[in-house]
Amino acid sequence: MEEPTKIIPEIRHLPYREHLKVCKLPTLHYRQVSEDMIQIYNILTGKYDADVTPKVTRVYGLTTRGNELKLDKGRAKYDLRKYYFTNRVVNAWNSLPDHVVLSETINTFKSRLDKVWQHQDMIYDFQAELHGTGSRSLHSS
Numbered sequence: 511m512e513e514p515t516k517i518i519p520e521i522r523h524l525p526y527r528e529h530l531k532v533c534k535l536p537t538l539h540y541r542q543v544s545e546d547m548i549q550i551y552n553i554l555t556g557k558y559d560a561d562v563t564p565k566v567t568r569v570y571g572l573t574t575r576g577n578e579l580k581l582d583k584g585r586a587k588y589d590l591r592k593y594y595f596t597n598r599v600v601n602a603w604n605s606l607p608d609h610v611v612l613s614e615t616i617n618t619f620k621s622r623l624d625k626v627w628q629h630q631d632m633i634y635d636f637q638a639e640l641h642g643t644g645s646r647s648l649h650s651s
Contacts, residue, residue: 530634537636544623546599551611551619554579564596576604579611605643 521532530537536544553563567582583600586592603611610626613619631638 526636527634536633539636540630540632543602543632543640544627546595547602547606547623548616548620549595550581550599550603551613551616554611557616566596577606577608577611580604601643602640 518529518533521529524532529535550566552558553566554568567584569576569580569582581600581603583597586594586597591597606623606626610619610622613622627633627640630640632640
């Protein structure tokens with residue numbers, strides 16, 4: 511199957527990353543990470559029923575890094591647990607500034623998230639990772 515962006519003759523000669531930029535199509539990885547952030551925002555702000563959402567552990571107390579809604583990343587003994595939703599999202603969530611995570615509405619959150627991440631390489635480069643997150647959790651895996 512041919513890449514959908516190759517259908518456009520004007521950009522056919524460009525590398526795939528440039529196809530995405532021209533068409534303003536973010537990578538699947540970027541969309542997954544963004545959607546993960548939206549889901550965590552919805553969980554932490556009580557938009558979902560607490561009985562059916564994954565349990566996330568907040569960090570309370572004095573912290574020198576992160577935001578007011580900082581999450582704790584528990585230790586994962588097995589790889590399966592490392593990639594579970596509640597562990598996968600912690601570093602990216604904790605790296606977000608307060609003005610993003612404390613947004614009043616979901617639309618405000620989305621627009622602020624897009625603005626904070628507007629220079630991320632992973633938007634159009636499917637091989638890039640989210641930069642600027644580091645391991646800012648209390649426990650490292």
